[in-house]
Amino acid sequence: MQALEVHNFRLHTESRKRSQTNPSVRDMYFSKNIGLRRDWYTDAAFGQQQFTGTNPTTITLASRRWIDEFMSVCSVQKRADVTKLLTERAESLYIQDYSDIRPSIGLSPGDKIFSEGRYGCSSVALFHLEPEGKLHPLAIVLDHRGSMQQSVTIFNRRITSDVNGDEYVDWPWRYAKTCVQVSDWLRHEVAIHLVNTHLVEEVIIVAAYRSFGPNHIVFRLLEPHWNTTLSLNKAARETLVPSIIIGMTGLTAAQTYAFLMAAYDRFDWKGSYVPNDLRKRGFPVEHLDEPKYHNYAYARNISRTWNIIRKFVTTVLSKEYPGGDAEVLGDMSIGIFCDEVRSSKGGQLTSFPEIETLDELIDFATMCIHVAAPQHTAVNYLQQYYQTFVPNKPSALHFSIPESLSELCSFTEEDLLSALPLQRPRDWLLMAQVPYLLSFEVPEESTILHYAETTSSSRATLEVIRSAAQVLTSELRAFIDTVSQNSRELDDQQTPYLVLDPSRTAISILI
Ligand SMILES: [Fe+2]
Numbered sequence: 451m452q453a454l455e456v457h458n459f460r461l462h463t464e465s466r467k468r469s470q471t472n473p474s475v476r477d478m479y480f481s482k483n484i485g486l487r488r489d490w491y492t493d494a495a496f497g498q499q500q501f502t503g504t505n506p507t508t509i510t511l512a513s514r515r516w517i518d519e520f521m522s523v524c525s526v527q528k529r530a531d532v533t534k535l536l537t538e539r540a541e542s543l544y545i546q547d548y549s550d551i552r553p554s555i556g557l558s559p560g561d562k563i564f565s566e567g568r569y570g571c572s573s574v575a576l577f578h579l580e581p582e583g584k585l586h587p588l589a590i591v592l593d594h595r596g597s598m599q600q601s602v603t604i605f606n607r608r609i610t611s612d613v614n615g616d617e618y619v620d621w622p623w624r625y626a627k628t629c630v631q632v633s634d635w636l637r638h639e640v641a642i643h644l645v646n647t648h649l650v651e652e653v654i655i656v657a658a659y660r661s662f663g664p665n666h667i668v669f670r671l672l673e674p675h676w677n678t679t680l681s682l683n684k685a686a687r688e689t690l691v692p693s694i695i696i697g698m699t700g701l702t703a704a705q706t707y708a709f710l711m712a713a714y715d716r717f718d719w720k721g722s723y724v725p726n727d728l729r730k731r732g733f734p735v736e737h738l739d740e741p742k743y744h745n746y747a748y749a750r751n752i753s754r755t756w757n758i759i760r761k762f763v764t765t766v767l768s769k770e771y772p773g774g775d776a777e778v779l780g781d782m783s784i785g786i787f788c789d790e791v792r793s794s795k796g797g798q799l800t801s802f803p804e805i806e807t808l809d810e811l812i813d814f815a816t817m818c819i820h821v822a823a824p825q826h827t828a829v830n831y832l833q834q835y836y837q838t839f840v841p842n843k844p845s846a847l848h849f850s851i852p853e854s855l856s857e858l859c860s861f862t863e864e865d866l867l868s869a870l871p872l873q874r875p876r877d878w879l880l881m882a883q884v885p886y887l888l889s890f891e892v893p894e895e896s897t898i899l900h901y902a903e904t905t906s907s908s909r910a911t912l913e914v915i916r917s918a919a920q921v922l923t924s925e926l927r928a929f930i931d932t933v934s935q936n937s938r939e940l941d942d943q944q945t946p947y948l949v950l951d952p953s954r955t956a957i958s959i960l961i
Contacts, residue, residue, distance in 0.1 A: 451491075454485075455490075458479070458483065458485040458486065458839050459485075462482070462486060464479075465479040466480065481834055483834065484835060484839055484842050484945070487945070493611065494942065498945075500544075501749075502745075502748055502947040503832065503836050504833050504836050504843070505634055505637065505642050505829060506748035506828065506829075507727075508642065508731075510544060510732060511543070511545075511732025512545040513545075516547070516574070517540055520532075520536060520598075521537075523589070523598055523603045523605075527855075529605050532589070536588075544577045544579055544585065545576055545577070548571075548574065548630075549594035551636065552594070555705035555709050555712075558596075559595040559596030560595065563593075563701065565699070565700055565702045566697070568698075568845075568846035568848060569849070570636060570699055570701055571629045571632055571700070572593055572633055573591055573632075574591040575590050581742060583743065583745045583941065584611045586610060587606055588605065590623075590626040591603045592629045592851055603855070604855065607620060607623065621861045624866055628841075629847070635699070635837075635843055639695065640713065642829050646717060646825075647821050647829065648679070648682070648686065651676075651818070651826075652683050653791060653797035653799055654672075655679060657787055657790040657791045657796060658672065660786075661787035662783050663783070666783055667767065667914075668787075668811075671767075672819065675823060675957060677896070677960065678958060678959070678960045679959040679960075682959065682960065682961065691706070695884075697880070698846065699845050699846050700846045700847070719803060719817070720803055721801070723813055723816075724752055728749055733746060735749075744940070747936045747940060747947040748950075751824075751950040752820075752824060755950060759820060759824075759922075760812065760813075760816040761922075762918050762921065762922040767808065767811055767815065774807075774808050775807040778805065779806050822957075823957055827949060827955045827956050828949055828950055834885050834886045837882070838886050840881045841870060846877070848870065849865070887961075888961055890960075890961050894953075897954060897957060898926065898952050899923070899953045901957045902919050902926050903923050906919035927952075930952060933948055
């Protein structure tokens, strides 16, 4: 493992040197990646990725059912210390639950997730949000087989973040954390990124073209956020998914499409409005400035951008619909649009609501901009940093997942290395290269701040949008400082969280 770290450092240094002689030559090791951190493998770095990594969108307050299930394993494994903590801190336990992967792809609990030499897993990870705000991993189910009794669960030797211990050599626990990262690779790339941003936005775009005239205010308001998305998605459907992504995970092609469809069917439009989503996952927006949540910079930033966008949208739509709810209800295009999004011959997005009030129209338009701009940016552009160094977040394992706790507990460094694609250079390169390509830097003229600035001064823009964009511009400029401040307040000061800076946030789904 140390050799991989040294190799990663050398590739980074050489890339930097090369670019000094020829600045146009850059490769995937030019930018920093997490493998350059001496502590990349620690519980602290792992916990923080749930808040500010590539997928900061699924960490959720643990339900009573999960707490009880982990407690029953505690008693079997005689971990009274964990039982005590789970009892006393039940309101601060969070979970990453990937146990739905098998059912989503039609596998039985006894089936391995396996394709062409690659293994997938459906982990469940339990975390404790400590009073000072550190998200500390407590327990991991390697690969949920329908019940805890049928699965291998390992508890962290370090029950709190301030317990000392040589984390580098705790290979069974490191292997378990790698399983979680593999599970999250699938959830993040296919569901959170591809389905919940690229494909959901595509449905909105196509339905809007079919329902609104080009001068309809909703069309004029949203159209700048659709740049490149349709052609890009076509390329993803024709090439990226079938020829690249499917060959990177433990799922077959049919299973990958089943997983994708399950994610689409489950997509909850209104439940994904930022305040609803954060509340549902146990992070109420009104409490996010409390010290306990200071490390959840994604939540703090995204709730602020939601409010900024919503204010902009409210200004425009309130002026355009002076008759309020009755006028919205009387707008035939909106009704046609909603039917198109839900239709079994159209968008098939069954959770899409009726839009019958001005407030509902404002929320809808805010959501469309949110998905296309800040949300996609948050889940897309950190891939190079967290995934180019393959040991941090591989897309699959290359060694069968242990079937018993005693087997897992006997794991050494060799076992973790055997699970990585060290003998499969194509797999290794794809795992490193794809995230790098997807993290392609946003050109300055494609940022949301640039949009606000140009819109607020362009004579070609409708006056109602132009004047609202002036306020949007000043709020986005001020928000740059908020993003920096939220990043400076993180316990982890080695990796700044600046991805939602409006001068970097893409205006649309560009890549
Ligand atoms: Fe993307």
